[in-house]
Amino acid sequence: MIEGLVGFGVVLVLVLLRLPIAFAMGLVGMLGFMLETNFRAAISMVARLIIDTSQNYTLSVVPLFILMGLFVNKAGISRELYAASNAFLGHLRGGLAMATILACGGFAAISGSSLATAATMSKVAMPEMRRYRYSDKLATASIAAGGTLGILLPPSVILVIYGLLTETSVGKLFAAGILPGLLGILLYLAAVRFAVWRDPAAGPAGLKLPWSDRFKALSQVWAVLLLFFLVIGGLYGVFDFHPLNIAFSPTEAAGMGAMGAFLIALSRGRLTFADTKEVLTETAMTTASLFAVLIGAWVFSNFVNIAGLPQGLLGLVTTYDLSPFMVMAAILVIYIILGCVFESLSMLLLTVPVFFPLVTQLGFDAIWFGIIVVVVVEISLITPPVGLNVFVLKGVVGDVSTGTIFKGVTPFWIVDIIRLLILLAVPGLVLFLPCHL
């Protein structure tokens, strides 16, 4: 077990020294495995993992969902989502910020990435909120926080990776993310209301639109609804009736979604050949880097297991007679601390191989733990000093200091913690949908 802990420490140091995370985990994993067995076994393990991972059928979900998100983005759907949410909420105090949260949630339902959601929505929502003299603090914070929904509402690239790492059903994970995601939207809306209650000048009310205009704006978002229905509906057997009889696997759902998004973007005349090439190349690059990281994590995980780290930790738990709940609390504290330092994906890949066996042995549900981890990762995205979403906002908007954004994010951060506590107290909120779909 000591070897495992040392290995974990060495990976942390190497990663901080800028060694790419895939290589740090791969190197330490392989050397550690070698010490436990021999060189030949270790190098064969690595070679086999490289060969098998690259031909992994389930892994094809990743490029297809990324592709869908990028095509949707090119189609300009984010603008319509924002216009529709705005038509209903814009006239309230803080309404534009609330519309931002809602549009982020909508975009998250077709995009699997929090950074993409934040980057896209900041281009659409920021100019509008500036026009209505929203404070920079509230405007940027609502986008940064709303963006985090991208990895919880299905499809989610992070959930796919968690599913692959732990051999948990991706379909069930997606279903489990829906209610906590909706809860997140509600709580974020409450956080906006709180912010404008404290400082009414931060979010003045906009114009009230007549109902006819509202429905007109709503009718523009059919494409999002159609895609969501196609992908998520297909995944949960909505089309599984005579004579269609189709239930999608996650890969198929992603493929249909990507194709649908491609056709929508094409039909709107917003997709040139050069755009398509750019989208395809970007997706391939992202896929390759995720793939490298996954192999590294698997190599590391093999070492951690052969070194007996999970059993060792479990031994500690029994020796000191810790209750499962205390262990979970300790793990979450570790996550929140690591989240202050590490980028979301790195954190997930580093910790899941160590914690997952322990957590499931203690009787926690694998799906539930996946959602809890993602919620904690979401929190890390807006936690100083390296909250990545805040930096995305800073990158796109430019003339706002990260300090201002972090200050504005505080109420959102607090409701995130509340949400985490709710999900810990009521696991049924996570597990209801996956059990019934």
Added chain:
Amino acid sequence: MQTVLKFLVALPAAVAGTALFALMLVTFTDVMLRSIFNAPIQAGADLTRLLMAVIVFSVLPLLSFRGGHISVDLLDGVFAKLKIIRVLNIIVSLACGAMLFWPAQRIWVLAERSRSYGDVMEYLNAPVHVLIWFISALTLLTALALTARGLILAIRPGLLDSDP
């Protein structure tokens, strides 16, 4: 020289892009054929595996050469102040390159083994070892790309900025 470089960058992107687009079409067609004509593409799963390997490995050398791997840049400010960021980058690139030579060689051995067994894909009937050769070759190319990156950073770092 410039055109050769441009080609070297454009080729992997074109291969991976085409494979990705094909993956999308195969998945879509498979679902459509299955639901409407009850006739799925038998080799669909095989094709998906094959295309995934092509997508990932064709861009891996380019991604590595550009320093595009996911890494943590938390201490970059500190390293910049200490003026060791370039040295660190050189060491990291060379180390990553060196690390990949053994797996590349081992993958080749496994490919040869698969060839001697005569492994073929279940539906496509294509020999598996050709794909493993490809993976081995591209792993080696990735190792070379990382080494080249390290050397260029050491000798003429300006060259990397003008990446076509």
